[in-house]
Amino acid sequence: MLSPSIYHVLLIAVCAYAYWRGRSDERLAATLCVIATIATRIMVSPVTSRYSSVEAGVFAVDLAVLVGFMFIALRSDRFWPLWVAGLQLTTILAHALKAVDFALMPQIYAAAARFWVYPIFLIIVIGTWRTNHRRQYHEPPLLG
Numbered sequence: 001m002l003s004p005s006i007y008h009v010l011l012i013a014v015c016a017y018a019y020w021r022g023r024s025d026e027r028l029a030a031t032l033c034v035i036a037t038i039a040t041r042i043m044v045s046p047v048t049s050r051y052s053s054v055e056a057g058v059f060a061v062d063l064a065v066l067v068g069f070m071f072i073a074l075r076s077d078r079f080w081p082l083w084v085a086g087l088q089l090t091t092i093l094a095h096a097l098k099a100v101d102f103a104l105m106p107q108i109y110a111a112a113a114r115f116w117v118y119p120i121f122l123i124i125v126i127g128t129w130r131t132n133h134r135r136q137y138h139e140p141p142l143l144g
Helices: 004-021 024-043 056-075 080-100 106-114 117-137
Strands: none
Touching: 004 024, 004 117, 024 056, 024 080, 024 117, 056 080, 080 106, 080 117
């Protein structure tokens, strides 16, 4: 996994782009990522026992984020939020895997729970770019 500082730089860049060029869907998804990052930092176990058992607090945050992404997907007229919700569902499955197999190594559990955020960031950026491109080149200009 990437270092926390690289993660935070990516988070800031994705959110800045979504707020600058995106519509409400992109901005809401970016806001959800920021809130999830803060909440995860609060809810994660101490370093000595981190990911050695099911991270109930992180699971709760991930579940809330899944609900948020599903809300965006259900009200959006774009396709990218479905991908984001689906990838968030795979994060939930990482928690389920640890619940089923307690012998799962903490490093593997942590990697499985964190990996999908990077493709989610990429999809938010692509969705923002496509939204901005569509707005610039396919919508009629405003009169007035």
